[in-house]
Amino acid sequence: MTSVDTPHRYTLGVLYGDGIGPEIVPASVLTADAAVAAAGAQPIDWKELPLGFRAIEESGEATPKATLAALAETDGWLLGPHDSAAYPEPFRSELNPSGTIRKHFDLYANVRPAKAFEGGNAVVPGTDLVIMRENTEGFYADRNTHRGTGEFMPTPDVAIAMGIITRTACERIAREAFELASRRRGKVTIVHKANVLKLTTGLFRDVCREVALGYPAVAVDDFHIDAMTVHLVRRAHEFDVVVTENMFGDILSDLAGELAGSLGIAPSLNASQDRAMAQAAHGSAPDIAGRDLANPVAMILSTSMLLEWLGARHEDEPLVRAARIVEEGVAATLARGTSTRDMGGSAGCREFAEAVAASIEQL
Ligand code: ATP
Numbered sequence: 001m002t003s004v005d006t007p008h009r010y011t012l013g014v015l016y017g018d019g020i021g022p023e024i025v026p027a028s029v030l031t032a033d034a035a036v037a038a039a040g041a042q043p044i045d046w047k048e049l050p051l052g053f054r055a056i057e058e059s060g061e062a063t064p065k066a067t068l069a070a071l072a073e074t075d076g077w078l079l080g081p082h083d084s085a086a087y088p089e090p091f092r093s094e095l096n097p098s099g100t101i102r103k104h105f106d107l108y109a110n111v112r113p114a115k116a117f118e119g120g121n122a123v124v125p126g127t128d129l130v131i132m133r134e135n136t137e138g139f140y141a142d143r144n145t146h147r148g149t150g151e152f153m154p155t156p157d158v159a160i161a162m163g164i165i166t167r168t169a170c171e172r173i174a175r176e177a178f179e180l181a182s183r184r185r186g187k188v189t190i191v192h193k194a195n196v197l198k199l200t201t202g203l204f205r206d207v208c209r210e211v212a213l214g215y216p217a218v219a220v221d222d223f224h225i226d227a228m229t230v231h232l233v234r235r236a237h238e239f240d241v242v243v244t245e246n247m248f249g250d251i252l253s254d255l256a257g258e259l260a261g262s263l264g265i266a267p268s269l270n271a272s273q274d275r276a277m278a279q280a281a282h283g284s285a286p287d288i289a290g291r292d293l294a295n296p297v298a299m300i301l302s303t304s305m306l307l308e309w310l311g312a313r314h315e316d317e318p319l320v321r322a323a324r325i326v327e328e329g330v331a332a333t334l335a336r337g338t339s340t341r342d343m344g345g346s347a348g349c350r351e352f353a354e355a356v357a358a359s360i361e362q363l
Helices: 020-038 053-059 064-073 097-104 167-183 200-212 225-238 246-259 297-313 318-335 351-361
Strands: 013-014 045-048 074-080 109-115 128-134 153-154 159-160 187-193 219-224 241-244 269-270 274-280
Touching: 013 020, 013 064, 020 074, 020 318, 020 351, 064 097, 074 097, 074 297, 097 269, 097 274, 109 167, 109 187, 109 246, 109 297, 128 167, 128 246, 167 187, 167 200, 167 241, 167 318, 187 200, 187 225, 187 246, 200 219, 219 225, 225 246, 241 246, 274 297, 297 318, 297 351, 318 351
Parallel strands: 013 045, 013 074, 074 274, 128 241, 187 219, 187 241
Antiparallel strands: 109 128, 109 269, 153 159, 269 274
């Protein structure tokens, strides 16, 4: 913030998305507002913007250009999940909304913590790691091309997808990983498959190792992606920061989220140097949408990550405090035995969010 007398007032975009999005995003707004008030931070101005099914109906675009333009004017935003696999054509074949937004704003770092809470039903109690997933290239073809999805079929029986790894993208994600590890427990694990994908993931591993030389206080090791799944299941609690390419990071973070308690508690932040987007690591869960069964924790904690990122960037101590209060409110609620069905409890999405807001008021 510029001075103590003129604190920055933040405008955050709100994109409900599809499926359980209209349930978990309002839950996150509710709990963020409670924490901001409790921390004495400036109230947030929320700006609702269309995306997904609603946007297709209203404007004929899943990710409207007007939404992208409006997001550029905000300080950050909350992205609900989208059910793009269910969109009508041609929208289903296009780059999906989160890919479009990540690409448009070059949100290259997908930060995905997996932290076990007391009372949170963790498979591996004590898990407290962060997956630093490269978000712009790798083996997700849709992120690799200027136009088109990067997948093509030369004949009806042959399908080809590209994988791209560049030194520039490896360097910047590796730097994010080592910087984060320097502020945490001081360890980075590089995940690759350099015994088979020698050139692509070999480059990823080698560049990460080069960046590691600039961080002598951070311990570093590396594993193949297949071996890493085994290590996570057995000893997730031993890992600190895990840096990996796009697709490996997507898969590993679902696994890590479940090991920490449930995919429903796995948050994420998509960030560049100057933009950030809160987005739960899970999808739109259409199987439970509209029934008040969704676990809002992942979206609530993603929002807390956004508040922390903004607070650090603007040196806004109350906002950083608000971020911590959100996490404490979630932890206190789970520790009291209130949780949603996926975690073994019986609370609805709305009831759980209200319990977190009440915990925050009591902190
Ligand atoms: P995507 O590819 O968009 O990430 P997905 O195919 O991985 O989606 P999800 O939508 O994440 O699938 O759902 C996977 C399973 O986890 C489903 O059974 C869903 O109901 C459950 N699930 C996902 N998120 C939540 C949540 N927040 N609360 C409860 N259950 C959830």
